[in-house]
Amino acid sequence: MSRRPTPALAVAALLAMTVAGCSSGAAPAVRGIPTPPPKATTPAPRVPAGNxxxxxxxxxxxxxxxxxxxxxxxxxxxxxxxxxxxGGTPERSAPAATGRFPVVMFSHGLGARPEDYQLLLSRWAAAGFVVAAPRFPHTGTGSDGNVLDVLNQPADVSYALTQVLALDTKADDPLRGRLDEERVAAAGHSAGGVTTIGLFTAGRDERLDAGIVFAGTALGVGTAFAGAAAPQLFVHGEADEVVDYAAGKAVYDAVPWPKAMLSLPKGDHGRALLADGRALRVVADTTVEFLRWTLYGDAKAKDRLPADATRGNLATLDDHL
Incomplete structure (x- = not known):
């Protein structure tokens, strides 16, 4: 049975109960001896081990x-x-490969469109993932550019995810029997990064097993990460001229789950995601290994991730996976 989205009010109630439970469950202090803080534990990803x-x-x-x-x-x-x-360019309506593949929902940035990210997203697909990228009605290319509509986009992604997963059982659909609805991630750039963060906070979609945030901030969606552990990978340029690196780092620091942050000292707001080059190859290889680990449960991919991230000295990796 597939996991369903958690409504925002239910998440808020759950958080309130969790805080109350933590405050009432502390061990009593012994006079003169301070009570040691509870030992922190890092929850493991819920995807079973595999290859x-x-x-x-x-x-x-x-x-x-x-x-x-x-x-x-x-x-x-x-x-x-x-x-x-x-190795070729993506082919329109090509027959799907044999197998069942995890799904990655990708959210574009303000004034952009899914096709702008084809170089990166097609590399994910070539590695064994189905990538679904909606074009949002008010923040995509040629729209009215209403940035506040970003707050409606987490619900858009959850809706689109439901429709995409339904293709797995739709008669005569080319992706029938090819989608693994139990292995799903979300990713996004800039405004799409805000959207992705929202899918793990106020708009938590419990079907999501992992997230990748490119040049994102928590503005409007907060950092109240909720639900089951979902590892997160943040990618941010230290010279970002739109979303300050410190703002992205602050969200990353608030993530309570296994996490890593790929920082590009000379990276800007994300032009490396749009054009082929050394930086894109580092980002693509690092994100592929992250998805292989989180969605296929491939431990060897996790082991390879630090080397891919730091290849060529283009980036550094803060690794808490």
């Missing part, structure tokens, strides 16, 4: 037309492992 595919796949791409509540059009671009020779 990620060792092959590189060809990549297919297709469009899915969605609309939430009739007034929020959400066209979704899907990149997925496909049959054929690996």
């Amino acid at each position: 990620a595919p060792t092959e590189t796949f060809a990549v297919g791409v297709r469009q899915l037309k969605l609309n939430r509540d009739g007034d929020r059009p959400l066209p979704v671009t899907l990149w997925y492992p496909a049959r054929g020779a690996a």
Whole structure:
């Protein structure tokens, strides 16, 4: 049975009960001897141990037309492992490769569109992931640019995720039997990073097993991370001219789960995500290993992650995974 989204009010109530329970469960102090603080524990990811595919796949791409509540059009671009020779450009509506693949929901930045990130997202698909990227109605290219609508986007992503996962059982759909609904992550850049953080805080979607935040901030969505442990990878340029590096680091510091932060000393707000180059290769390889570990349960991928992150001395990794 698939995991369902947790409504914001339920999350708030759960947090209130958790705080009350912690405050009433402390051990009594002995006079003259301070009570030691409870020992912190790092929760383990909930995806069982396994192995990620060792092959590189060809990549297919297709469009899915969605609309939430009739007034929020959400066209979704899907990149997925496909049959054929690996290494080429994504092929429109190519036959899907054999297997069941984890799903990654990707949220674009303000004034952007999913296709802008194809270089990165197609590399995820080639590694064995189905990537679904909605184009948001008020923050995408050519929209009214209403930045406040970012606060509605976590619900958009949850809705789109439900519709994407439904393809696994939809008769005659090319992705029928190819989606693993128990292995799901969310990722996003800039305003999409805010959206992604929101999916683990006020708009917690319990189906999500992991998150990747590129140049994100908690503005509007907060840092009250809730629900089951979901490892997080933050990627941020130290020379970011839009979202200050310290703002992203502050959110990262608030994450209570296994986490890591990939910092690019010369990185800006994310242009490395859009054009091929050394920085994109480091980011792509690091995020692929993170997804292999969190969604396939591949321990060897976790072991490789630090070396990929620091290759070429382009980035540093704060590793608490």
